[in-house]
Amino acid sequence: MSSQEHEMHDNQASKEKEFKKYQKKEEEEFIEKNEKNIEINEKNMEINEKNMEINEKNMEINEKNMEINEKNVETNEENEIKNELISTEGILLEQRIMALEKQLLESQKQEREALLRAKAEIENIRRRTDQDIEKTYKFALERFANELLPVIDNLERAIELIDKEKTESIPMLQGLELTLKSFLDTINKYGIKVINEKNIPFNPELHQAMKMIDSEEYEANQVIDIMQKGYTLNGRLLRPAMVIVSKNKLS
Template sequence: MSSKDHKVHDEQASKQKESKKSLKSEAKEPAIETEQPVSSTEEVLIDPRITELEQQLLEAQKREREALLRAKAEVENIRRRTEQDVEKAHKFALERFANELLPVIDNLERAIELVDKEQAELIPMLEGLELTLKSFLATVGKYGIKVVAEKNVPFNPELHQAMTMIDSKEHEPNQVIDVMQKGYTLNGRLLRPAMVIVSKAK
């Protein structure tokens, strides 16, 4: 074999070795996995479910807030009604008892009117009756009882009971001219209307 043939043979052997090394190197390198893109079909299937769940969550939260607000409003209404009931009970707990006291006041006033003021010996009794009546009215006044006995005021059907109507040049129409029996209120609530004489309308 000539030197030229030897040279060609060596070159071929060298190329074969390099080719084998290259194959071995490629075999050793791990394969790089590429991420598979999510198909549009999967996205279409997932998104509506998420949207539906989010909508259900929002609706549930809204219902819960509304229920909480209703519960708070109901509690507030109950508290307010309870306070009003207690206040009314305090104001009008004495109503029946106060009505029983009115005849006593009437009798004291009649007794004072009937005393003969011309008799000196009756003056001490008269003063005692007047003092008793004054003290009695002051005591019941502390509990909200007030007298309705004003004259020359407009007739008020919520406070007055007209016993008769008369012509009067000195009074405006529908004015209280005289009081036949006093009326009374308890904390602004009528216990007994005042019996009055009223001027006629012209």
């Protein structure tokens, strides 16, 4: 066999082999399509069965609706009969009920208004009572505090007058200082504060200027010395501090 014939024979064999592959592929695709069609048909059969069940349920529902409609028709007929049986006495009774309901609502409204007025009056009385109690307490505390201030002043003067150089004066000095400290601690608990700060601006609400002097050391209108301490009670002035105030500004 020549080489040309041998080549033709190989080509023929290759084509036959490719044809068989193609034919086999076609058969496999055909089988696969058939299997899918079978599955689809089975699904369709299931769907049809479900639809049949749904139709049966719908038929049952329709039957129930028909029964309900029949009962509604009967009920409507009974209601029409009852409405026809309502007499003039029934209408008058309804009117009487409406009048009584109106009276009841009016009475309830009046009671609510009276209750609100009573509550408001009680609240006003309570508020006035609280204010009176607070004023009484503050007034009593203020009077008591004013009575204490001269005692504190006398203690401070006594401490200033004691000769601190003498040994025999030390026990008395310590006793007076302890007494003064106890006084100040006690009044502080009740909201009484001392006005005793120097080198601050003069405040007419807290200070009473007893003297004004020229000063090169302080700015004008500064508190440079305290002649007598002042006191406040819960923020209210009991007694202004008597102070010496600077005139001229620091140059």
